Amino acid sequence: xxxxxxxxxAFGPNKVLAGVDLKVERGTSxxxxxxxxxGKSVSLKCILGLIRPDSGQxxxxxxxIIGQPSDFLDRFGMLFQGGALFDSLPxxxxxxxxxxxxxxxxxxxxxxxxxxxxxxxxxxxxxRYPAELSGGMQKRVGLARAIAADPDIIFFDEPTTxxxxxxxxxxxxxxxxxVTEIGATTITITHDMSSVRAxxxxxxxxxxxxxxxxxxxxxxxxxxxxxxxxxxxxxAEGPIEAIR
Numbered sequence: 620x621x622x623x624x625x626x627x628x629a630f631g632p633n634k635v636l637a638g639v640d641l642k643v644e645r646g647t648s649x650x651x652x653x654x655x656x657x658g659k660s661v662s663l664k665c666i667l668g669l670i671r672p673d674s675g676q677x678x679x680x681x682x683x684i685i686g687q688p689s690d691f692l693d694r695f696g697m698l699f700q701g702g703a704l705f706d707s708l709p710x711x712x713x714x715x716x717x718x719x720x721x722x723x724x725x726x727x728x729x730x731x732x733x734x735x736x737x738x739x740x741x742x743x744x745x746x747r748y749p750a751e752l753s754g755g756m757q758k759r760v761g762l763a764r765a766i767a768a769d770p771d772i773i774f775f776d777e778p779t780t781x782x783x784x785x786x787x788x789x790x791x792x793x794x795x796x797x798v799t800e801i802g803a804t805t806i807t808i809t810h811d812m813s814s815v816r817a818x819x820x821x822x823x824x825x826x827x828x829x830x831x832x833x834x835x836x837x838x839x840x841x842x843x844x845x846x847x848x849x850x851x852x853x854x855a856e857g858p859i860e861a862i863r
Contacts, residue, residue, distance in 0.1 A: 698776065737797065740763070777810070
């Protein structure tokens with residue numbers, strides 16, 4: 620469904636992506652792991668058209684979308700790392716933000732409340748403002764917004780960052796349940812190995828601007844790849860240079 624072919628992106632002398640090749644099959648959950656600054660977020664932004672690659676192809680259902688009109692974004696949902704909720708809007712308008720600018724505007728509030736229910740929030744939350752919510756509730760609102768328009772592709776950017784361990788488990792379980800229900804194709808970027816194990820069908824490791832390893836979640840603990848073994852094990856010694 621989504622394919623990156625030899626994608627390159629540099630910012631001045633800093634080569635962030637140096638030939639990324641990745642295939643994401645329809646209806647699967649792919650998690651991209653890797654150290655900070657390895658290009659995980661840049662890869663997502665290239666797919667979304669927020670950053671234009673220097674070279675390579677990004678295919679959506681076989682069509683190269685680089686430089687194309689942004690109509691294809693209607694198919695995407697996104698859960699941002701920091702929530703990215705609009706402070707000046709009540710929760711229901713945050714959830715239904717895209718719907719308020721579509722033919723479904725009249726039913727936007729009802730849809731928002733239904734999606735809030737799906738992520739475990741009561742209807743009265745709809746009229747609160749983000750500042751009145753806990754971090755875990757804000758993350759749930761962000762998840763409700765990501766699924767509000769019933770997208771067939773969803774991106775999750777560090778979905779459990781800033782959450783306590785219990786809430787992180789709750790969010791991981793919600794993501795897995797909802798993705799299974801709607802049959803979405805998803806790409807997640809995370810450092811949290813508990814999230815990887817909870818939501819991934821396949822795992823790809825980005826290192827030095829390339830996909831170093833890619834495979835099913837079941838192979839993560841048995842692979843002999845030194846990069847994966849070091850990263851998953853949290854080891855200071857190995858091919859990944861630790862910045863001291």
